[in-house]
Structures are given as structure tokens and as C-alpha cells.
Amino acid sequence: MHWDSILAAVLSLAVVIGLLIFFLKPHWTLKIIVWLLRHTVVNLRVIGGANIPESGPVLIVSNHVSLIDLLLIQSISPRPVRFMIQQEVLEFVPTRFIFWYLGVIKVPNLRRPKAMQRFFERSRAELRKGGVLCLFPEGGISGNGGLMRFKSGVAPLLPAGVQVSVIPVRIGMLWGRLFTIFRGKLKYQKPRTLPVQFNLNIGDPVSPELSAFQLRQRISELGAEAEMGPQPNEVPIHTAFALRAKRHPFAVTYYDADGARVTNFEMLVRAAILSKKIRALDIGESGYVGVLMPNCTVLASLMLGVMYSDRTPAVINFSAGADVALEAARRAGISVILTSRKFLAKLGWEAAPEMVFLEDVAKSVTKREKKRAALRILLLPRRMLVRRLAPLSGFNVQRQAVLLFSSGSTGRPKAVMLTHRNINCDLWAFWRVIVWSKADRIVGNLPLFHAYGFTVEFAFPAMSGTPTVYVVNPLDSAGVVKAIEEFNITILTATPTFLQNYIRKAKPEQLRPLRLVITGAEKLRPELAAKFRALTGLEIIEGYGCTELSPIVTINLCNSIFQLGRHADHPGSIGTPLPGIHVRVVDPDTGFELGPDQPGRMQVKSGIVMKGYLNDPEQTRNVLRDGYYDTGDIARIDQDGYVYITGRASRFSKIGGEMVPHELVEQAIAKIRGREEREVAVTGRGDAKRGERLVVFYTPDDLDPAAIVEALRGEKMPNLWIPKAEDFVKIDHLPLLGSGKLDLKKLRQLADGL
Structure with missing residues (x-):
């Protein structure tokens, strides 16, 4: 009985202490909640935590991506944080108690000048007392995960004669947001993996005189800096496929449009056998193996096989013609090109000394080799299998993933070196914004020598398991339309020229499975967009990219993921940068960053920026400066962060x-x-x-x-x-x-x- 009394007293005391903490120390409660979240459903990565001052007035300026952002911000400050929240958000019924409990400061409507003046006075008073405030300048939660327009700068909030540290913070997510608000309703977005990956990049103090546009640009740059290096649990493309194939051996990732299907297990066996054959070839010192094949499951297994052999695939652009393509390959030091006689005959090319034919490789594979490869894949644990298949490249994302040749639209094609980190950074950004589901399917119509084809139609399926249906010829409009109908394709990527040909061949019911259509490589004509909308009810989503950037930089997404594919904002724009990608516009002569709606040279900073041009250090230096890639495009960025391309610098005449x-x-x-x-x-x-x-x-x-x-x-x-x-x-x-x-x-x- 004595011990029961002691236990009851301890429990009562714990409850009293808990209640006191809950009501008197809200920021302690938040820290406890964050601790629980970080040990259950949230994985929080903090960069630059030392930039939050331990004393003195502080104004944190952050983007807003989810309802738990307040918890995350409080977790990085040793002192209580007072949040400034828009009145419209405060009136959202399900979260009223939370905001009341946290003692947030209400940001009134701009059309109420007296209330706005009281808001400024209260904010200045808090800072004079040495407090920590947090402002979300977007005014609400981002509807698509990207940065929205910043409504104001911070200068009006700061008291005169007081030195306030203005700290920019970028909140980023890898997979999902859990909870958000859409049209006044609480929406749950199922996370792709648990725990949900969040990262906070805390920047150095910035000038309080920065405009809203400049603040937005700085936080965008913080996002790019946070994702420049390897991320938690990141693996190379071929390793991701091997790990998935072991988990889902009977699933099918890569299909041929003619109906041929290869299970993940079969694909992995093929690639493992090919990797041994490739290791036996004398490829010289370059480390590259040329790949000359059309889109098909054989090409997918060949790409994986080259990667498992710890070599780098160099995808030959056969559309450039034999002379140009082979000259570019030889200039890159490629001494072995894997191809097939059947495909070479279709191209009308003569056999070259570098060519090794897959028909001959297939004949050399014995039944014993097939059995050994299958048994090894069946019996070895996943990570051990990867170390056996690719001991040098299996867990090194900084190694080169592919060598692609630029289109050569303005001159001789350049050999672009892209690492696994480059490709992963880009496809993860793409994955985040397309509201991916297990029902999605992609048509593999763009050749893999095209950077978009390689990333979205080879690497993305390898990473995500999204079924992809390969069409040999992107000009086969009837074949592409048939694949969309028969395989229930939901995502289509194409150039406007290709898309124009597809819709000429299509009936509305054949395109009904589509939910998202993205174009790039050339300007989307309004007439084509209108015709496609009338045919399908979908908006063509315009994007922008280039080989050197892995390749996707921007997509013209609507403001909410819940309207994706059926509505596009800012017609004529190429959209806003994807998460983790920063775009700026600089004066062509001085190199200084320009403000909103001022045209200049477009530059990009992110983990998607290529390693460089092979054997061309001078040209690499010309385009890579201070962590930025100069695209050579003339563009402007509006106040909302949407980018508009005026033209290529090479597509101007000085008259x-x-x-x-x-x-x-x-x-x-x-x-x-x-x-x-x-x-x-x-x-x-x-x-x-x-x-x-x-x-x-x-x-x-x-x-x-x-x-x-x-x-x-x-x-x-x-x-x-x-x-x-x-x-x-x-x-x-x-x-x-x-x-x-x-x-x-x-x-x-x-x-x-x-």
C-alpha cells in the first residue's frame, strides 16, 4: 500500500508538471512534440543551426510548406518563437486552438490600414524586447510545394534604432507533406515513405532592406544549396533498381509496346549477365561504353548492365547521322559501342570498328551463366548483391551516371557528364511535384539519348518502379497513341512537335487515361494548347530544361497539386523552379542579379548542374561560374517567381x-x-x-x-x-x-x- 501511494503521488506530480508545461511553456511543449515526431514519423535534417542567435532580437523569414512548419521552426530555436500568421489562415477552424495556444500574432488584411498599423507596432514591440519572431511572407501554405510570391519585405516590421538579425530559413521536403489546406479544407497527403524527410537550411543573416523578391530569391538559393550534396539514404540509379527488384521480383517496370514484358527479376538477371560480358571487353581508359539502341527493354537491361560493370553508358544520338554521332563518340574516347545488326540495318549505317553486336553477345551466354546469375540474385542479401555486382559504383552517387551528347542545335555536340547525384536530384524534384501514385504509367517515347528520356523514362522508373512502356520510334504517332490506350498511360512527355503529331492520330477516348502531359525543348504554341484542351480537357504543362541540367529545371504547375494537369497558371511561362532548384537572371554585361521582370541571362544553381563537358575544360569554365550554370537563354522572372523565356542569346540579331x-x-x-x-x-x-x-x-x-x-x-x-x-x-x-x-x-x- 505504501508503494502504491508513492506511485500515485509520482503520477499525479507528473500530470501537474505536464499541465504546467503545457499551459505556461508552449515552446517546451512544441519541443517535446517535435522530439516525438522525430523519433516516429519525421526525419529532420538541419543545416546551419548555428546561424540562429542565442540572444538579441531575431526575425526568422521562412517559406511555408505544411501545417507542422511551426513545430519545425520552434525546434531550431533555443528560445520561444512568436509566429506571424495571416488572418485567413487563423480563421481555419481545425487549427484555431493550435494558433491560440501558440500565441501567434495575427497578420491582418492589407485593406485594413488601422489593423495593419497595430500589427506593425506589436511586432516592433516584441523585437524591442529581444524576442524571436517568425514570418511566412507567402501568406499561406504552398499549394504545390514550391515557393509562392512573397507579399512583402521585412523592413516595416523592424523597430528604429534596434539591430535585428534577419535569418532566412528554407523548409524542404523529400516525400509528401502529411497535412495541408486546400479551399478551406484540411487535406491529408499520404507520405511516400516513413519517416517523412524534412530539411531546414538556415542561412546567414541578410539585410533587412531586401525586397520581397530578393528575400524569395535568397530562400530559393538556400533550397538549392541544401540539395547540392548527397541526401539521406540516397543510392545510384542501378542500385535503386536492384534493391527494388529484390523486393518486388515479379513486378514489371519496363515493357515493350509490342506486348513483350520483362519482370524485375528477369531484368536484373539480364543486366547481371551483360555486366560480366562488358567487363571482359577492352574499353580503354575512358571508362565509357557506347550504347546505340532504340527504346526497348533490351536497351534498359543494357543500360543497367553497363552500370553494374562499373562503367558509364554513353548514349549515342543516332538522329544526328552516322558521321556526326560516331565522330562525337570517338572524340569522347569511346572504343566500344554496343548495338545490334538489326537496328544498324534500320538506320542504314555501315558497321564501325568500335561496334560489338548484341546478337553475338547473346550467343556467347551459356545456360550455366544464366543459372549462376539467377541463383546469386535469389540467394544473396540485397546490399551484398549490389556490392558483388558493382563494387566501385554501387553506393557512390558522386560517380558519373551517363554521358549524353547535347543536341548541337547551335554547333558541334558537346559530351555532357552527369552524375547519379545530378540525376537523383532532378528526378526527386520531379517526383515531388507530379503527385505520383502507384497507378501511374509512363510512355517511353523520347529516345534515351535525350536527357529527358534518360531521366524520366529510364532512371525514374528504375527508382520509383513506375511501369514504362517503350515505343521504338517517337515519330510513330499511331504507336504512341495505341500504347497510351492499351497500357492506360497516365503521364506523357513530348516536344510540342511530337505532341502535334500524336493528337492528329488520336481520338479523344484513346487519350482518356492521361492525367498529366508535359512538353519542353521548344516553345508551346497557344493554338496547340487550345486544341489539346478541347480534345482531352487537359492543360498541356510547359516545362524547361537542358542536357547540362539533368534536364528538368521548371514546370508550369498550377498553384495547387489538387488541380494538376487540368489547370496551368501564368500562360506563356515555363513555370517556377522545381524544389531544390534556384534560378536567377543576371545582367549580360555586369553579371549582377536583376530584379523582377527585368530580362537577362538565365542561370541555374542546384544539385542538377552537370559535372562538366568531357575533355573541354575551357567550355566548362565558360558556363559554370560560382556554382551556377549559364543556360545561354534570355529570360525574366516575375514577382510570383514564374520564369518567361524571351529567347536564346544565340537567337537574337543585332540590327x-x-x-x-x-x-x-x-x-x-x-x-x-x-x-x-x-x-x-x-x-x-x-x-x-x-x-x-x-x-x-x-x-x-x-x-x-x-x-x-x-x-x-x-x-x-x-x-x-x-x-x-x-x-x-x-x-x-x-x-x-x-x-x-x-x-x-x-x-x-x-x-x-x-
């Missing part, structure tokens, strides 16, 4: 001292014509009087140059932007690359030959 953008002239002519397909291409050539003059190449017979010139004048375009009627040149077809982009080099050659 009479003024820079004239070729793409805007093309768009103006397309608008006049009202056609969906690309009919004209603008370039420049030398002119003795004005430095350069515009040349317009066109294909339709019914295009009247004089009428177009008159219509351009009617649109009140600047005179220097209007080409002369005699500079319109009729040609049979516009020069295009295999990716569907204009061949700018060929275009310029045609103009110079006039």
Missing part, C-alpha cells in the same frame, strides 16, 4: 544596335497565321548597312510575305523587328534535330548561303 529576338518574331507570324504547326523559322545574316538582317524561312504555299509584313506593321511591332518581304524564303521543310528542336546551325548555314 542597328538593337537586339531583335527571333522567337518573338516567329510567334507574331504564327499568331497572324493562326496555325497549330510550326510553319516559319527566323534567323539572321550579315547586312552591310545595319549589321544584320532577319531571314524568314517558311514552308506553306499559301503564305504571302507582303501580307505578313503588312500585318506585322498593323500589330505595331518595332520597325527593326519586321523582316522585309524579299527576305522571306520558301523551303520544303524546316531543319529539325532528332529531339524536334530547330537545327539552328543548319538554319544559319541556309541563310548565309542566300
Whole structure:
């Protein structure tokens, strides 16, 4: 009885202490809750924790991605944090008690000047007392995980004569957000994995005079810096597939559109056998193995086999033609190219000394080798299996994943070195924003020599297990449409040129499985977007990327993931940077960062930035500076963070001292014509009087140059932007690359030959 009394007294005391802590020390309660979360469902990674001052007034400025952000922010401060929350958010019924309990400061509507003045006075008073405040300048929780527009700077909040430390914080997530608010309702977003991965990157103090746009840019940059290096539990592409194949041996990740299917176990056995055969080849000192194959399951197993052999696949761009493709491969030091006689015959190429044919490799595989590979995969534990298959590359994400050759639209193709970290960073960002589910399926229509094809249609399936259906020829519009219908494809990626051909062949019911369609590589024409919307009810989502950036940089997502694919914001924009990717625009002459809506050179900072150009240190230095990649594109960023491409720096003509953008002239002519397909291409050539003059190449017979010139004048375009009627040149077809982009080099050659 004595011990029962003592136990009861202890429990009563614990309850009293708990209640006192709960009511008198809310920030202690938050720390306890965060501790429990971090040991159950949340994995929190903090970078720069020492940047939070232990004394003196502090104003934390952070992005807002979930309802538990307040807990995360409080966990990094040794002192209580007072949060400033928008009135609209405070009125959300399910969370009213939480906000009352935390003693948040209400941010009133801007249309109530007296209430706003009281808010400023209260905030300044808290800072004069040496308190810690936290502001979410977006005014609410991000609807798609990216940064929204910052509504204001912080200068009005700061008391005069008081030194306040303004600390930027970026909250990032790898997989899911648990809870968010959409249209006044609490929404649960199921996390992809548990624990949910959060990271907080705490920056150095910034000037309180920074504008809202500059603050947003700084927090965006913190996001990129947080994901530059390897992330928790990150593994290379081929390792991710091996680990998944061991867990799900009978699942199918890669299909052929003709109906052939290969289970994960079979794919892993194939790749393991190929890796041994590749190790036996003399590939020289380069470490690269050329791969020359169309999209198919054999190509997928070949790519994995090269990676398991601790070599790097170099994917040959066969659309460039034999001479260009083989010359680029030899320049990269590639002494072995794996291909097939059947495919070579379809290309019409002659066999080259570097070529090793898969038909011969297949004949050399014995039954004993197949049995040994299968038994090893069945019996060895997952991580031990990876160490046996790829001892050098199996757990090193900094190793090179692939060598891709740039499109060469403006000159000789460059060999781009991309690491597993580059590819992972990009595909994880993509994975986060597309609201992925296990029901998703992708059509593998873009060749793997195309960076988008490699990342989204090979690496992403290897990592996520998303079934992917390979179509051998991206120009086979009927085949792509048939694959969408038969395999219930939900995600389609294509260039506008390819997509135009697909919808010509498709009936509305054949495209019904689609939920998300993303285009890139060239400008999306409004006429094409309108036709696709009428056919399917879906919005084409425009994106931007390049080989050197792994390749996806931005996607024009709507403000909420719950409307993804059916609504796009800011028409004409390429969207906002994906999470963990920072974009800035700088003055072409001075290199200084520009403000909102000021056009300049577009630069990108992130873990997606390539390792460099192979054997070309000078060109690498030209484009990689201070952690940024210079894209060569002229762009502007609006106040909301949406990026608009004005044109390539190489797609301008300097006429009479003024820079004239070729793409805007093309768009103006397309608008006049009202056609969906690309009919004209603008370039420049030398002119003795004005430095350069515009040349317009066109294909339709019914295009009247004089009428177009008159219509351009009617649109009140600047005179220097209007080409002369005699500079319109009729040609049979516009020069295009295999990716569907204009061949700018060929275009310029045609103009110079006039």
C-alpha cells in the first residue's frame, strides 16, 4: 500500500508538471512534440543551426510548406518563437486552438490600414524586447510545394534604432507533406515513405532592406544549396533498381509496346549477365561504353548492365547521322559501342570498328551463366548483391551516371557528364511535384539519348518502379497513341512537335487515361494548347530544361497539386523552379542579379548542374561560374517567381544596335497565321548597312510575305523587328534535330548561303 501511494503521488506530480508545461511553456511543449515526431514519423535534417542567435532580437523569414512548419521552426530555436500568421489562415477552424495556444500574432488584411498599423507596432514591440519572431511572407501554405510570391519585405516590421538579425530559413521536403489546406479544407497527403524527410537550411543573416523578391530569391538559393550534396539514404540509379527488384521480383517496370514484358527479376538477371560480358571487353581508359539502341527493354537491361560493370553508358544520338554521332563518340574516347545488326540495318549505317553486336553477345551466354546469375540474385542479401555486382559504383552517387551528347542545335555536340547525384536530384524534384501514385504509367517515347528520356523514362522508373512502356520510334504517332490506350498511360512527355503529331492520330477516348502531359525543348504554341484542351480537357504543362541540367529545371504547375494537369497558371511561362532548384537572371554585361521582370541571362544553381563537358575544360569554365550554370537563354522572372523565356542569346540579331529576338518574331507570324504547326523559322545574316538582317524561312504555299509584313506593321511591332518581304524564303521543310528542336546551325548555314 505504501508503494502504491508513492506511485500515485509520482503520477499525479507528473500530470501537474505536464499541465504546467503545457499551459505556461508552449515552446517546451512544441519541443517535446517535435522530439516525438522525430523519433516516429519525421526525419529532420538541419543545416546551419548555428546561424540562429542565442540572444538579441531575431526575425526568422521562412517559406511555408505544411501545417507542422511551426513545430519545425520552434525546434531550431533555443528560445520561444512568436509566429506571424495571416488572418485567413487563423480563421481555419481545425487549427484555431493550435494558433491560440501558440500565441501567434495575427497578420491582418492589407485593406485594413488601422489593423495593419497595430500589427506593425506589436511586432516592433516584441523585437524591442529581444524576442524571436517568425514570418511566412507567402501568406499561406504552398499549394504545390514550391515557393509562392512573397507579399512583402521585412523592413516595416523592424523597430528604429534596434539591430535585428534577419535569418532566412528554407523548409524542404523529400516525400509528401502529411497535412495541408486546400479551399478551406484540411487535406491529408499520404507520405511516400516513413519517416517523412524534412530539411531546414538556415542561412546567414541578410539585410533587412531586401525586397520581397530578393528575400524569395535568397530562400530559393538556400533550397538549392541544401540539395547540392548527397541526401539521406540516397543510392545510384542501378542500385535503386536492384534493391527494388529484390523486393518486388515479379513486378514489371519496363515493357515493350509490342506486348513483350520483362519482370524485375528477369531484368536484373539480364543486366547481371551483360555486366560480366562488358567487363571482359577492352574499353580503354575512358571508362565509357557506347550504347546505340532504340527504346526497348533490351536497351534498359543494357543500360543497367553497363552500370553494374562499373562503367558509364554513353548514349549515342543516332538522329544526328552516322558521321556526326560516331565522330562525337570517338572524340569522347569511346572504343566500344554496343548495338545490334538489326537496328544498324534500320538506320542504314555501315558497321564501325568500335561496334560489338548484341546478337553475338547473346550467343556467347551459356545456360550455366544464366543459372549462376539467377541463383546469386535469389540467394544473396540485397546490399551484398549490389556490392558483388558493382563494387566501385554501387553506393557512390558522386560517380558519373551517363554521358549524353547535347543536341548541337547551335554547333558541334558537346559530351555532357552527369552524375547519379545530378540525376537523383532532378528526378526527386520531379517526383515531388507530379503527385505520383502507384497507378501511374509512363510512355517511353523520347529516345534515351535525350536527357529527358534518360531521366524520366529510364532512371525514374528504375527508382520509383513506375511501369514504362517503350515505343521504338517517337515519330510513330499511331504507336504512341495505341500504347497510351492499351497500357492506360497516365503521364506523357513530348516536344510540342511530337505532341502535334500524336493528337492528329488520336481520338479523344484513346487519350482518356492521361492525367498529366508535359512538353519542353521548344516553345508551346497557344493554338496547340487550345486544341489539346478541347480534345482531352487537359492543360498541356510547359516545362524547361537542358542536357547540362539533368534536364528538368521548371514546370508550369498550377498553384495547387489538387488541380494538376487540368489547370496551368501564368500562360506563356515555363513555370517556377522545381524544389531544390534556384534560378536567377543576371545582367549580360555586369553579371549582377536583376530584379523582377527585368530580362537577362538565365542561370541555374542546384544539385542538377552537370559535372562538366568531357575533355573541354575551357567550355566548362565558360558556363559554370560560382556554382551556377549559364543556360545561354534570355529570360525574366516575375514577382510570383514564374520564369518567361524571351529567347536564346544565340537567337537574337543585332540590327542597328538593337537586339531583335527571333522567337518573338516567329510567334507574331504564327499568331497572324493562326496555325497549330510550326510553319516559319527566323534567323539572321550579315547586312552591310545595319549589321544584320532577319531571314524568314517558311514552308506553306499559301503564305504571302507582303501580307505578313503588312500585318506585322498593323500589330505595331518595332520597325527593326519586321523582316522585309524579299527576305522571306520558301523551303520544303524546316531543319529539325532528332529531339524536334530547330537545327539552328543548319538554319544559319541556309541563310548565309542566300
